Amino acid sequence: DQQVKQNSPSLSVQEGRISILNCDYTNSMFDYFLWYKKYPAEGPTFLISISSIKDKNEDGRFTVFLNKSAKHLSLHIVPSQPGDSAVYFCAAKRGGSQGNLIFGKGTKLSVKP
Amino acid sequence: SQTIHQWPATLVQPVGSPLSLECTVEGTSNPNLYWYRQAAGRGLQLLFYSVGIGQISSEVPQNLSASRPQDRQFILSSKKLLLSDSGFYLCAWSVTGTGEFFGPGTRLTVL
Numbered sequence: 001d002q003q004v005k006q007n008s009p010s011l012s013v014q015e016g017r018i019s020i021l022n023c024d025y026t027n028s029m030f031d032y033f034l035w036y037k038k039y040p041a042e043g044p045t046f047l048i049s050i051s052s053i054k055d056k057n058e059d060g061r062f063t064v065f066l067n068k069s070a071k072h073l074s075l076h077i078v079p080s081q082p083g084d085s086a087v088y089f090c091a092a093k094r095g096g097s098q099g100n101l102i103f104g105k106g107t108k109l110s111v112k113p
Numbered sequence: 114s115q116t117i118h119q120w121p122a123t124l125v126q127p128v129g130s131p132l133s134l135e136c137t138v139e140g141t142s143n144p145n146l147y148w149y150r151q152a153a154g155r156g157l158q159l160l161f162y163s164v165g166i167g168q169i170s171s172e173v174p175q176n177l178s179a180s181r182p183q184d185r186q187f188i189l190s191s192k193k194l195l196l197s198d199s200g201f202y203l204c205a206w207s208v209t210g211t212g213e214f215f216g217p218g219t220r221l222t223v224l
Contacts, residue, residue: 006156032212034212036215041201041218041220042217042218043119043203043205043215043216043217043218044157044203044215045215046212046213046214049212089156089157091157091212093212100147100159100162100172101159101212101213102159103156103157103158103159104156105155105156106156106157
């Protein structure tokens with residue numbers, strides 16, 4: 001049973017436009033959510049996170065929105081740049097420091113010049 | 114600052130051969146350590162995690178094992194590799210209140 005779902009395996013966006021990556025989860029006990037960016041043959045890099053007590057967190061071009069009632073979060077990248085092309089993983093955890101991250105399967109973002 | 118090292122970067126092994134992947138973390142004490150695998154077309158699968166020396170929890174039953182002989186050293190092993198063990202293996206660390214920080218990964222191909 002997949003607790004964290006990224007239903008879009010790929011997304012293509014024009015440079016300068018907004019990229020919206022979506023993630024759904026099923027476990028209402030999750031209290032911390034993260035987004036990772038991964039280039040081929042490299043380890044994932046932490047991008048941005050949000051606690052369940054918030055509904056929005058912003059860091060430069062990256063904003064994460066959390067809708068707890070819908071069990072849905074999204075990552076917005078504005079404006080998108082070709083260097084943003086990568087696989088983006090959504091992850092969730094519960095239980096503070098002892099909780100382990102549960103990852104989605106990832107969405108491959110392609111930003112075209 | 115904290116850094117995490119993994120080696121080797123790539124590995125090609127025959128079926129039935131043993132495996133040893135090593136991971137070390139610098140710049141932090143008593144981290145939680147993790148081994149993940151990313152197989153072709155799949156997300157990141159947690160294999161093992163450790164909250165301290167000698168403490169290993171297995172998430173997925175398989176022919177792999179993990180050990181933590183020192184605080185900042187985590188080793189992934191197998192006595193006999195299977196074709197299905199091919200994948201990209203990632204070591205990660207975390208401390209209280211953070212998400213996981215990943216190493217550069219090891220690409221394992223079992224032939």
